[in-house]
Amino acid sequence: MEAELQELADHLAKHGLQVAHEGAAPQSLRVTHPLNASLSDEIAMAEGRYVTDFGYEVGPFGEERECAGRIAHMLAATPQGSTCWIPPSGLAAELTPAGVHWDACxxxxxxxxxxxARLGRESGAVIRDPYGRRLTWLIDPLATRGWAIPEATCIQLLSTAQHVTEPPAWCTRSSFAHWARGWAEHGLTDARLLHVVIRAEHGPRERESRAEW
Incomplete structure (x- = not known):
């Protein structure tokens, strides 16, 4: 159990949170916002799950990265490599300009x-659009510079002067655009890792060479 708790602490630190192994309960963490000490919570291990000192169940053991994202969201912290941007909070999706807080793939x-599937837990937030039959990853602005994408893949790299349909943060299931992996828990995706995985999954095709990448 100590290994799981340490992994959770490591992920929390990546969100910029202060973490101390000195909670009131055994096998617990005291997590504090670095700029506001009043934003603090104790996370304890109980019956295979992480819970706050108010009894809120954060998630099960084995999902430390996701649990850290939820805790960071509760304490109003922003993931490293992420931005202060948040998805729409209303009832409908919104067109959001790329190239400001993030670019999109x-x-x-x-x-x-x-x-x-190949990225697994290393993937950041993902928007799934069943109608348009596409998935969208959000990445750091200008992170795709130097990418050469074969036209046969139909991949689109969106940046300044282009827009992305952003579903509300709560929308995780829909026949239209929705979050397949939530923004609050996962943030931006590592663009270099995404590029490598796309190359690996696309593979060589007729009339294409790896040099195109």
Missing amino acids: QVPAYLGDRVL
Whole structure:
């Protein structure tokens, strides 16, 4: 159990939170916002799950990264490599300009599903659009400079003067655009890792060479 708790502490530190192994309960962490000490919570291990000192269940053991994201969201912290941007909070999706807080990589579902499966827990937030049959990853602005994408993949790299349909933060299931992996828990995706996985899953195709990448 100590290994799981340490992994949770490591992920919390990546969100910029202060973590102390000195909670009131055994096998617990005291987590504090670095700029506001009043934003603090104790996270304890109980019956295979992480819970706050108010009894809120954060998530099960084995999902330390996701649990850290939820705790950071509760304490109003922003993931490292993320931005102060948050998704829409209303009832409808909104067109949001790329190139400001993030750029976007839109991948057709036939390829995107394989990329998402291969990335696994290393993937950041993902928007799934069943109608448009595509998945969208949000990455650091200008992070795709130097990418050469074969036209056959139908991948779109979106930046300044282009827009992305952003679903509300609560929308995780829909026949239209929704979050397949939530923003609050996962933030931006490592663009270099995404590029490597796309290359690996796409592979060589007729009339294409790896040099194109």
